[in-house]
Amino acid sequence: MNDHPIKVLLVDDDEDDYILIRDWLNEFQLGSCELEWLDNYQIAKTAIASLRHNIYLFDYRLGAENGLELLQFSIECGCSSPIILLTGRGDRDIDIEAMKAGAADYLEKSQLNAPLLERSIRYALERKQAEQKIREQAELLDVATDAIFVRDLDNKISYWNKAAERLYECPKIQAIGRNTAEIWQEKQVSAIKSALDTLIQNGSWEGELYQTIKGREIIVESRWTLLKEYEGKAQSILVVNTDITQKKLLESQFLRAQRLESIGTLSSGIAHDLNNVLAPILMTAQLLESQLQDERSKRLLPILINNAKRGANLVKQVLSFTRGMEGDRILVQPEPLINEIKQVIKETFPKTIQVSEEIRQNLWMIKGDATQLHQVMMNLCVNARDAMPNGGRLTIGAQNFTVDENYAQMHLDAKVGSYIMISVADTGIGISPEVLDRVFEPFFTTKELGKGTGLGLSTVLGIVKSHNGFINVQSDINRGSKFKVYLPAQEIKEISEEVERDFPSGEGELILVVDDEDSIRDITKKSLESYNYKAITASDGIEAIALYAEHQNEISVVLTDVVMPIMDGLTTIRTLQKINPQVKIIAVSGLVSNDKINAIAEVGIKAFLSKPYTATQLLQTIGNVINSN
Numbered sequence: 064m065n066d067h068p069i070k071v072l073l074v075d076d077d078e079d080d081y082i083l084i085r086d087w088l089n090e091f092q093l094g095s096c097e098l099e100w101l102d103n104y105q106i107a108k109t110a111i112a113s114l115r116h117n118i119y120l121f122d123y124r125l126g127a128e129n130g131l132e133l134l135q136f137s138i139e140c141g142c143s144s145p146i147i148l149l150t151g152r153g154d155r156d157i158d159i160e161a162m163k164a165g166a167a168d169y170l171e172k173s174q175l176n177a178p179l180l181e182r183s184i185r186y187a188l189e190r191k192q193a194e195q196k197i198r199e200q201a202e203l204l205d206v207a208t209d210a211i212f213v214r215d216l217d218n219k220i221s222y223w224n225k226a227a228e229r230l231y232e233c234p235k236i237q238a239i240g241r242n243t244a245e246i247w248q249e250k251q252v253s254a255i256k257s258a259l260d261t262l263i264q265n266g267s268w269e270g271e272l273y274q275t276i277k278g279r280e281i282i283v284e285s286r287w288t289l290l291k292e293y294e295g296k297a298q299s300i301l302v303v304n305t306d307i308t309q310k311k312l313l314e315s316q317f318l319r320a321q322r323l324e325s326i327g328t329l330s331s332g333i334a335h336d337l338n339n340v341l342a343p344i345l346m347t348a349q350l351l352e353s354q355l356q357d358e359r360s361k362r363l364l365p366i367l368i369n370n371a372k373r374g375a376n377l378v379k380q381v382l383s384f385t386r387g388m389e390g391d392r393i394l395v396q397p398e399p400l401i402n403e404i405k406q407v408i409k410e411t412f413p414k415t416i417q418v419s420e421e422i423r424q425n426l427w428m429i430k431g432d433a434t435q436l437h438q439v440m441m442n443l444c445v446n447a448r449d450a451m452p453n454g455g456r457l458t459i460g461a462q463n464f465t466v467d468e469n470y471a472q473m474h475l476d477a478k479v480g481s482y483i484m485i486s487v488a489d490t491g492i493g494i495s496p497e498v499l500d501r502v503f504e505p506f507f508t509t510k511e512l513g514k515g516t517g518l519g520l521s522t523v524l525g526i527v528k529s530h531n532g533f534i535n536v537q538s539d540i541n542r543g544s545k546f547k548v549y550l551p552a553q554e555i556k557e558i559s560e561e562v563e564r565d566f567p568s569g570e571g572e573l574i575l576v577v578d579d580e581d582s583i584r585d586i587t588k589k590s591l592e593s594y595n596y597k598a599i600t601a602s603d604g605i606e607a608i609a610l611y612a613e614h615q616n617e618i619s620v621v622l623t624d625v626v627m628p629i630m631d632g633l634t635t636i637r638t639l640q641k642i643n644p645q646v647k648i649i650a651v652s653g654l655v656s657n658d659k660i661n662a663i664a665e666v667g668i669k670a671f672l673s674k675p676y677t678a679t680q681l682l683q684t685i686g687n688v689i690n691s692n
Contacts (some may be wrong), residue, residue: 068095069188070115074133075100075122075149084120087177091184104128111137116144123150123157131161138165145187151177167191208581210283210304213290216259218243221299227329229602230283230306230627231276248275262287263301271307281308372601394553395429395436397461397483398422404440405459412444415454421472421486423462424451427552429483435526436550442523443487444548449527450491454473464549465679469586476533481552488545494538502536523548548649569596573614573688574598576649577607577623577635587622587681594682604630608638620688622672622681625652636666647688 071088075081081100099116102136104125111119111133119137121130130148130629130630137146145167150157161169167187170179201496210230213222223238231238233246249255250273264270269286283304290299351364392428401422408418427435447457464484471477494502503524527534531551537546574596581602588598601607601615611618621639625632632650639646648668669688672680 067185068097070117071096071120071184072096072107072110072116072118073098073100074102074122074125074130075120076102076125077122078102080149084180086132087180090177091181104133105224106135107133107290109144112140114140114142114144118187119146120493121146121148123148131157131164134161134164135168143191145184145191147187161162191379210302210306212238212302212328213299214302215299220246227304229628230281234629241330246276249273250275250280258285258287262289271675272304273336280385281306282311283307307481386666393430393433395431395433397426397429397485400436400440401459401461401485403437404444406447407441408457410445412448412457413454415457416451417454419456419458421458421460421462425464427463427481429482429550430531430553431530432526433552436530439523439526439548440485440487442520443548446520446546447487447489447491447544450489450493452491455490455543458486460484460487461487463552467679468547469590474533474535477529477549478531482532482549483552484547484549485572486545486547488543490543493540493542494536494544495540499538501532568594569593569685569689571597573597573599573617574606574685575610575618575621575623577602577604577621577627577632579603579624579627583624590681591685595683604632604635607635610641611639611646612642619647620669620685621646621648622651622685623648624651633666636668640667647691649684649688 067195073081075082075084081102081354085098085100088098099110101110104127110116119142121133123130125133130150133353134146134148146165146169147168148161148166149170149172151172157169167190168183170183207224208226208598210227211224212220212227214220218239220243222242223233223235225235227238228234231246238246254270254272258268258270266289267287269284272283272285273407274281274367275281286303286308288301290301351360355364360381383468401420405418405420408416412418444457444459451457462484464482466474466477466478466479468484471479524534527550532549535547536544537547569591574591576584576587576591577600578587579602584600584602588600599610599618601610604623607621607623608630611621623635627635630638632652636648636650639648649670649672650668651672669691670684672684
């Protein structure tokens with residue numbers, strides 16, 4: 064079969080059988096053979112353990128021992144070469160037991176001849192080569208970044224690569240043999256049925272699927288190929304899934320921005336025409352007011368004038384959305400602006416609403432229109448009030464915030480630079496996901512008829528955009544909402560110098576970065592190396608533990624995500640602490656619920672970072688942890 068001789072080990076206590084098999088091997092056409100014969104069970108075990116033979120022939124009867132036991136020993140010590148069991152008499156039970164134990168073949172000596180032995184050895188070696196190719200192909204598939212798996216038409220999984228383990232948070236050993244519905248749920252069952260029909264008809268299908276994994280929703284670009292036969296199955300499906308959740312989120316943000324821009328262009332034209340209609344109505348009404356004498360007309364004119372003014376104010380709000388209504392831009396201090404809003408709230412909002420603040424010291428300044436910024440905050444606070452009809456807590460916050468390249472890549476409207484982040488949070492009814500995507504559209508409102516025009520948040524967006532800022536919204540049903548407004552801070556040279564002093568470079572310390580997201584691992588590693596740290600990365604908890612065990616004496620800090628597949632962050636942290644109780648760990652998570660933070664605090668970590676984090680936040684946190692006792 065190749066230029067190298069086939070090394071054969073025969074374990075048999077009958078010399079006549081040895082001589083017979085030796086002569087047969089010399090007649091083989093498959094290539095030259097080197098035969099080693101052993102008639103002692105214990106010596107044979109030593110030879111097998113050396114793993115230097117291509118094929119093994121074991122006699123079933125070996126004195127007090129038997130070849131089946133030797134077969135089991137061979138597999139336990141890592142032997143991967145084919146093993147053929149020989150016996151003096153046929154026994155179906157032994158045959159079945161041998162094949163279950165891993166024998167390549169089972170031959171009865173009374174019927175054995177040279178062609179039969181050659182055929183058995185040939186098939187065994189060819190099968191081994193085929194299996195080796197399959198393993199090599201599987202290893203290549205494990206390197207792929209796409210989730211690749213094979214399932215039958217009943218959705219039972221028969222192959223599962225490493226990327227599938229990461230995407231679906233399910234190790235291979237748990238996935239094989241299970242139904243896909245046990246690992247994730249398809250949100251569009253009718254689409255799956257249609258896809259299956261197309262697959263059966265055309266042999267392939269591709270499209271987008273919406274799936275839920277342990278409460279987490281993902282979107283995958285899925286490609287199916289019908290396999291006529293796979294591991295004995297008449298028909299199976301090869302599936303390649305690419306996670307496009309983040310891509311679709313960015314596309315959604317882009318489309319929403321385009322939609323708002325289109326609505327803004329349309330609204331601007333309508334507002335211009337409405338102004339032309341309302342102006343003569345208002346002027347004529349005011350002129351008639353001074354000329355009419357009868358009381359009935361005088362009573363009707365104020366109604367006309369007030370409604371014309373109301374229409375004009377609506378037009379102003381539309382223009383505020385579309386153009387931001389450029390006004391005089393001056394340096395504005397955030398604290399007095401917030402204090403003024405707080406005073407209005409305390410005097411006008413129901414007493415059932417508690418007002419608190421989270422204002423950081425030494426806030427930078429904003430270059431903007433104070434009146435418009437007041438309108439932004441007032442609109443957000445009024446919305447928060449309306450979301451809490453039975454009372455609750457309204458929290459106003461402000462802090463300095465620096466957007467770096469990492470943060471800007473995750474937020475479509477954000478640009479690198481210094482910002483003031485002003486937040487308004489409530490504990491109200493929350494906003495549903497389908498509504499959240501439309502809250503900034505003009506005239507869109509969930510309020511009852513007559514209680515809102517739908518222009519409040521669109522006006523906020525228009526003003527913020529005109530100040531070159533952006534807005535983020537977080538909301539949970541029945542838990543409340545939080546609007547974060549980011550406004551560019553006035554560029555002051557001393558600010559960057561202060562940041563440089565506060566966050567000095569490292570001194571070559573080694574940081575272990577653990578995260579299942581490739582992009583986060585890469586940019587965190589680059590940021591650390593840019594500031595004179597060294598970094599090694601792990602994609603999951605198991606890899607992190609192996610790296611820490613290898614580099615324990617070199618690693619200064621472990622930076623680990625909390626939510627990861629295979630082994631989650633909390634388990635990883637506890638395992639690292641068993642290896643070294645003094646290990647310094649920083650936990651990272653995009654989930655910042657109180658329960659999660661409490662669970663992290665209980666395991667004794669040194670610090671917590673919330674995703675997304677800037678390079679400055681990363682460096683500050685690592686510096687504090689390294690210098691802590």
